Amino acid sequence: MYINGKPHGPWQANTTCQLHMRAFKDGDTIVVEPWRANAFPVIKDLTVDRSSFDRIIQAGGYISVNTGNAVDGNSLPINKEKADASFAAAMCIGCGACVAACKNSSAMLFMSAKVSHLALLPQGEPERHSRVINMIAQMDKEGFGSCTNTGACEATCPKEISLVNIARLNKEYLTASLVSDK
Numbered sequence: 001m002y003i004n005g006k007p008h009g010p011w012q013a014n015t016t017c018q019l020h021m022r023a024f025k026d027g028d029t030i031v032v033e034p035w036r037a038n039a040f041p042v043i044k045d046l047t048v049d050r051s052s053f054d055r056i057i058q059a060g061g062y063i064s065v066n067t068g069n070a071v072d073g074n075s076l077p078i079n080k081e082k083a084d085a086s087f088a089a090a091m092c093i094g095c096g097a098c099v100a101a102c103k104n105s106s107a108m109l110f111m112s113a114k115v116s117h118l119a120l121l122p123q124g125e126p127e128r129h130s131r132v133i134n135m136i137a138q139m140d141k142e143g144f145g146s147c148t149n150t151g152a153c154e155a156t157c158p159k160e161i162s163l164v165n166i167a168r169l170n171k172e173y174l175t176a177s178l179v180s181d182k
């Protein structure tokens with residue numbers, strides 16, 4: 001929710017549920033509002049419907065694996081820098097603050113985190129191209145706006161998801177568009 005005009009309130013890199021009353025002074029007026037974006041319709045009071053994010057994930061934010069015993073952790077060596085970048089992207093909690101903060105109601109920071117954390121790992125490779133194409137198509141269908149690189153999303157993200165992920169998402173989308181037959 002918006003608290004005093006800021007998504008998740010006055011603290012940096014912090015979610016509403018981790019915000020303490022000591023962030024405010026005695027006698028302060030606290031104004032609390034719901035996210036405002038066409039793709040997040042208000043249900044009631046502060047509750048918005050974020051199922052558009054769920055449908056984007058259903059469109060491609062997964063990997064297909066055979067079930068069975070857990071694979072040995074060392075069976076697939078992964079470059080440390082890539083593993084770190086993937087873990088950093090996987091920190092996204094799908095809160096929607098990036099959409100609410102964006103003047104275009106763009107979901108590109110969320111999308112970029114969800115595409116990046118799989119694109120950086122070998123496990124994400126088989127569905128790499130269809131994933132980004134299908135997720136972007138669903139994002140457009142849900143009515144999110146376009147990204148104009150103003151960076152309000154990054155500034156407001158409680159998990160400090162970096163804009164670098166949006167650059168990676170654009171690269172992934174361009175590559176997939178060139179090689180995919182969709």
Ligand code: SF4
Pocket residue numbers: 091092093094095096097098099109110113153156157158159160161
């Ligand atoms: S990118 Fe950040 S602000 Fe956007 S949904 Fe993920 S955690 Fe929330």
